[in-house]
Amino acid sequence: MNKIAYSMLVGCMLSFGGCVTENRPDKNKEVEQRLPVTDTASYRIVHFKDFSPYFSGTDTQLDSTTFSARYPVFADDIDSLVKKAIFIDGEDNIEQVADSFLGGFNEYAEEQIERGDQTFHTWYKHQDCRVVLNIPGFLTLRHAINDYTGGAHGMELELWYNFDLHDRKQLALTDVVQDTSKLRALAETYFRKQESLDDTTSYGGAYFFEDNTFALAENFGMTAEGLLFHYNPYEIKSYAEGATTLLIPYSELKDILTDKGKAIQLHISTKN
Incomplete structure (x- = not known):
């Protein structure tokens, strides 16, 4: 990390202590338990959030790039089936998703700081995968993604997935x-x-x-x-x-x- 970026990070950590969060599952995930329902798939909800160590702004106002996610976790046999609906780019876990997104921003931020630009645009990405239908043998998940990585506007997407739990397949x-x-x-x-x-x-x-x-x-x-x-x-x-x-x-x-x-x-x- 260059000296400018390091001093910027240290200053922000001193002023905003809680803004920077380590990328550790036990600190970043909050689990909301859901009781099993007879004949339907039981699951719990995981909330995850992480930040980039680079901040943009002025002496009086700073902003950071954030990644957050909310998603269901089922028993292992179902989890392996619905994984494609939660980690849509083929990742194995939410930490990999966060690292990929924040890593891309960190490279961009370092380039801007090297050029002397302290007011570059921050990014954000929020993923929210919800159980829409949970009946015996079938699941429907809706994955809403809201992100911004520069340009005139961000993007909001909804991706829908339907699963047959008996045949262990995604429904066409x-x-x-x-x-x-x-x-x-x-x-x-x-x-x-x-x-x-x-x-x-x-x-x-x-x-x-x-x-x-x-x-x-x-x-x-x-x-x-x-x-x-x-x-x-x-x-x-x-x-x-x-x-x-x-x-x-x-x-x-x-x-x-x-x-x-x-x-x-x-x-x-x-x-x-």
Whole structure:
């Protein structure tokens, strides 16, 4: 670490003692216990937070780059299955995720400090993976990511994952719906109604960009209310218009669900 960066770090630690946190699981993780529920997967919630040692700002105001995460931890056999939904870039644990993000910022900060820039932009990354559906044999997780690494604005994403705990696999849409053509037509009807478009109005480049054709989002989730499709910013609209979520009630899907889809719907209706 260069002298400027070191003096900056020491000064901040003296003034803001609690701002810098060591990257140790026992200090950074707070565990919220959740009691097991009969016939459903039991889990606990882990909260994790870490900071970069580099601070940006002026003599009167400093800011630091932070990484935080909230995610469920299941029994080992389920944890290995849903790991891809929590550590989406293939990491083994949350410390690796934090180290990767903060390490990238630290390199950037050192370059800026070497140039004499003490007011460079700080970054942030917040990950929140939640259990949306937990019924016998099935799980749906929603992973929301909010980050900023420079530029005009940050980015917010939602990634949805559905798991069959009996067959130990991530569910594809065709595992749940047997006729995706009918599903697409039904989803487009809901989409047009939601966007206040009549049946003959062209998407005109305002939606779905060059293709100008309705398409199902690859991001889908089984929820208590219905089958959900989530389009992240830039996928079908401009960033300024944000994300789009489309929900189709199970009552509209009963004729095109697979046996597995019907089993999920039955569990949900029984639970409700």
